[in-house]
Amino acid sequence: MPVFPRFTALAESLPPTVPFVGPEAQERTRGARFIARLGANESGFGPAPSVIEAMEQQAGLSWRYGDPENHDLRERLGAHLGLAPDRIVVGEGIDGLLGLIVRLIVEPGTPVVTSLGAYPTFNFHVAGFGGRLVGVPYRDDHEDLDGLLAAVKRENAPLVYLSNPDNPMGTWHSAAAISRFAAALPETTLLVLDEAYSETAPVSALPDIAALADMPNVLRFRTFSKAYGLAGQRIGYVFGNRETVSRFDRVRNHFGVNRLGQVAALAAIEDQAWLSHVIALVVASRDQIGDIVRGHGLKPLPSATNFVAIDCGGDGARARTIMDGLVSRGVFIRMPGVAPLNRCIRVSTGPEVEIDIFEQALVEVMAELNGL
Amino acid sequence: MPVFPRFTALAESLPPTVPFVGPEAQERTRGARFIARLGANESGFGPAPSVIEAMEQQAGLSWRYGDPENHDLRERLGAHLGLAPDRIVVGEGIDGLLGLIVRLIVEPGTPVVTSLGAYPTFNFHVAGFGGRLVGVPYRDDHEDLDGLLAAVKRENAPLVYLSNPDNPMGTWHSAAAISRFAAALPETTLLVLDEAYSETAPVSALPDIAALADMPNVLRFRTFSKAYGLAGQRIGYVFGNRETVSRFDRVRNHFGVNRLGQVAALAAIEDQAWLSHVIALVVASRDQIGDIVRGHGLKPLPSATNFVAIDCGGDGARARTIMDGLVSRGVFIRMPGVAPLNRCIRVSTGPEVEIDIFEQALVEVMAELNGL
Numbered sequence: 001m002p003v004f005p006r007f008t009a010l011a012e013s014l015p016p017t018v019p020f021v022g023p024e025a026q027e028r029t030r031g032a033r034f035i036a037r038l039g040a041n042e043s044g045f046g047p048a049p050s051v052i053e054a055m056e057q058q059a060g061l062s063w064r065y066g067d068p069e070n071h072d073l074r075e076r077l078g079a080h081l082g083l084a085p086d087r088i089v090v091g092e093g094i095d096g097l098l099g100l101i102v103r104l105i106v107e108p109g110t111p112v113v114t115s116l117g118a119y120p121t122f123n124f125h126v127a128g129f130g131g132r133l134v135g136v137p138y139r140d141d142h143e144d145l146d147g148l149l150a151a152v153k154r155e156n157a158p159l160v161y162l163s164n165p166d167n168p169m170g171t172w173h174s175a176a177a178i179s180r181f182a183a184a185l186p187e188t189t190l191l192v193l194d195e196a197y198s199e200t201a202p203v204s205a206l207p208d209i210a211a212l213a214d215m216p217n218v219l220r221f222r223t224f225s226k227a228y229g230l231a232g233q234r235i236g237y238v239f240g241n242r243e244t245v246s247r248f249d250r251v252r253n254h255f256g257v258n259r260l261g262q263v264a265a266l267a268a269i270e271d272q273a274w275l276s277h278v279i280a281l282v283v284a285s286r287d288q289i290g291d292i293v294r295g296h297g298l299k300p301l302p303s304a305t306n307f308v309a310i311d312c313g314g315d316g317a318r319a320r321t322i323m324d325g326l327v328s329r330g331v332f333i334r335m336p337g338v339a340p341l342n343r344c345i346r347v348s349t350g351p352e353v354e355i356d357i358f359e360q361a362l363v364e365v366m367a368e369l370n371g372l
Numbered sequence: 373m374p375v376f377p378r379f380t381a382l383a384e385s386l387p388p389t390v391p392f393v394g395p396e397a398q399e400r401t402r403g404a405r406f407i408a409r410l411g412a413n414e415s416g417f418g419p420a421p422s423v424i425e426a427m428e429q430q431a432g433l434s435w436r437y438g439d440p441e442n443h444d445l446r447e448r449l450g451a452h453l454g455l456a457p458d459r460i461v462v463g464e465g466i467d468g469l470l471g472l473i474v475r476l477i478v479e480p481g482t483p484v485v486t487s488l489g490a491y492p493t494f495n496f497h498v499a500g501f502g503g504r505l506v507g508v509p510y511r512d513d514h515e516d517l518d519g520l521l522a523a524v525k526r527e528n529a530p531l532v533y534l535s536n537p538d539n540p541m542g543t544w545h546s547a548a549a550i551s552r553f554a555a556a557l558p559e560t561t562l563l564v565l566d567e568a569y570s571e572t573a574p575v576s577a578l579p580d581i582a583a584l585a586d587m588p589n590v591l592r593f594r595t596f597s598k599a600y601g602l603a604g605q606r607i608g609y610v611f612g613n614r615e616t617v618s619r620f621d622r623v624r625n626h627f628g629v630n631r632l633g634q635v636a637a638l639a640a641i642e643d644q645a646w647l648s649h650v651i652a653l654v655v656a657s658r659d660q661i662g663d664i665v666r667g668h669g670l671k672p673l674p675s676a677t678n679f680v681a682i683d684c685g686g687d688g689a690r691a692r693t694i695m696d697g698l699v700s701r702g703v704f705i706r707m708p709g710v711a712p713l714n715r716c717i718r719v720s721t722g723p724e725v726e727i728d729i730f731e732q733a734l735v736e737v738m739a740e741l742n743g744l
């Protein structure tokens with residue numbers, strides 16, 4: 001069968017690879033369900049009961065398109081952040097918004113700086129628009145701010161990606177360090193500051209909203225997918241300088257955000273008590289995971305996120321063996337894809353029953369690994 | 373405040389206009405809620421009770437990302453259509469999928485053929501990727517297949533848009549005419565066949581799935597937003613030639629589809645009895661709208677959709693006066709934006725209570741218009 005001959009040269013050059021293989025696909029390959037779901041940094045603690053109730057109440061109105069302006073949600077987020085609503089855009093998760101900012105800046109050949117082993121979906125979008133990725137190694141398991149800045153200047157890159165707290169390592173920089181990095185960037189370089197894990201981070205890791213809000217070259221991305229427990233609803237948002245933020249409206253899928261997601265996110269912001277409850281559970285779960293793995297001689301990295309990166313004390317092959325052993329026992333986890341980060345596995349926090357399953361599986365995996 | 377200086381030239385050239393102003397924005401401008409929502413071709417008959425129940429049951433699992441492969445939904449759609457699942461891609465509504473196919477084919481300057489006054493969101497995407505829109509006038513309120521074909525050949529266009537049944541006029545072509553059109557296209561032109569309103573169309577208007585399924589240059593787009601009553605969930609799908617369809621995976625937002633939307637769409641396909649019920653209601657509602665407007669000397673166009681285009685018997689100004697009169701009375705409707713289509717208003721079918729509100733408002737509007 002012939003191929004349609006007029007896809008763009010860029011489209012034809014792209015590989016069929018995807019950023020992540022989902023757990024459902026892995027289940028289909030395995031022929032069995034996972035018994036613990038600790039691989040995608042979802043919140044197994046769930047959304048707030050008040051959020052679930054709001055969604056149940058509004059399910060029958062799903063025949064209506066959601067408000068394409070996301071007005072009420074932006075108003076509420078604005079009040080929460082202390083920003084005017086026209087400095088905020090809501091999209092189909094941070095992933096969707098990352099695709100848009102890349103589209104607005106990247107053309108074939110445009111250099112884009114990120115860290116080697118950082119978020120693959122950002123890289124997917126950069127490749128999808130023909131950008132040239134410039135990867136900077138992590139330093140001591142942190143994104144290397146000096147290295148990123150040097151690469152930006154060397155390459156005259158218009159776009160740099162930084163996640164704080166970091167995924168996949170869970171580490172973080174101080175608010176002061178982030179602010180210094182932003183201020184040191186050339187005015188011709190836009191900082192994508194991915195703060196997906198902001199809710200579980202110490203306050204000292206997050207620059208004041210006002211501190212960066214007016215800079216035309218800084219955008220901050222946040223989400224309801226992590227601590228708020230709404231990954232399935234696909235609600236991310238970006239905020240910053242009004243003029244910069246306004247560019248999203250020129251290209252976004254205006255009716256792309258689902259209505260129940262808007263409902264859920266609005267209800268979620270209102271329930272800060274649930275958020276505090278979840279954050280306490282995340283902290284306890286991080287500690288529990290740390291205790292478990294230390295008992296096997298593995299080293300948990302400090303984390304400001306809802307997951308723990310665990311140094312398995314060897315190379316990528318050793319970590320992969322441990323991950324594969326866990327996965328084969330029904331425990332869905334992931335690991336970083338690039339050395340030296342790939343000496344680690346990455347385990348999401350979650351309900352005790354799932355952490356117990358992880359613990360039992362790890363006992364078996366480590367026994368097997370140690371030839372016992 | 374300075375503007376970030378390195379958005380692409382294309383991004384900087386785009387206007388801030390949006391394809392549609394939503395009813396919620398109109399409500400905010402009016403300072404009052406609409407009392408009838410008949411402007412966006414949503415299904416006021418709602419999703420099936422079985423669908424609402426499935427959504428309620430699964431709301432608590434919204435902490436999970438949806439399966440990025442949309443596997444179960446594609447399997448079910450495949451069984452429904454008689455196609456292998458790898459010939460189907462699910463996206464954030466047809467709107468989202470239209471953006472992707474445009475991205476895969478259109479570069480700055482690429483000619484793209486559509487009908488003058490056809491779906492504005494397609495045009496928005498074409499403009500967003502720098503394409504050059506070539507508009508073909510409707511003929512007798514139908515999209516002009518001969519005219520579209522001639523324009524495609526004249527412009528050597530790689531992409532042509534056709535909706536069948538048509539929005540905003542509600543008219544349709546026969547399956548045979550559509551198939552002939554597809555076969556007559558150059559192999560270097562891809563047909564975007566938008567069948568958003570397929571469920572309410574006569575069977576004779578829809579080419580057999582198999583008839584076009586292997587053509588590398590035909591893609592058919594369908595949705596759960598119309599007859600299935602799930603506009604808010606943002607679930608559209610595209611199907612056709614395997615190789616052509618596979619290109620979407622290279623650029624789509626893999627985790628962009630919300631999980632409850634997947635749940636709802638799966639449940640909706642299962643409940644074909646509800647779909648039949650809704651279709652009967654749509655037909656009755658179309659007839660009722662027709663009777664109402666004929667009583668005022670207005671002319672309803674034949675419709676294969678869930679709305680009725682109504683020829684107001686004058687020019688765009690007259691139709692706009694009638695629309696504005698209805699809107700000011702709390703009845704949300706829309707009208708085509710381009711002459712000569714804009715002699716019409718467009719009224720969605722809906723529950724009798726809303727059609728009654730439309731009827732009463734129309735009495736007042738026509739009395740005012742006729743100076744009574």
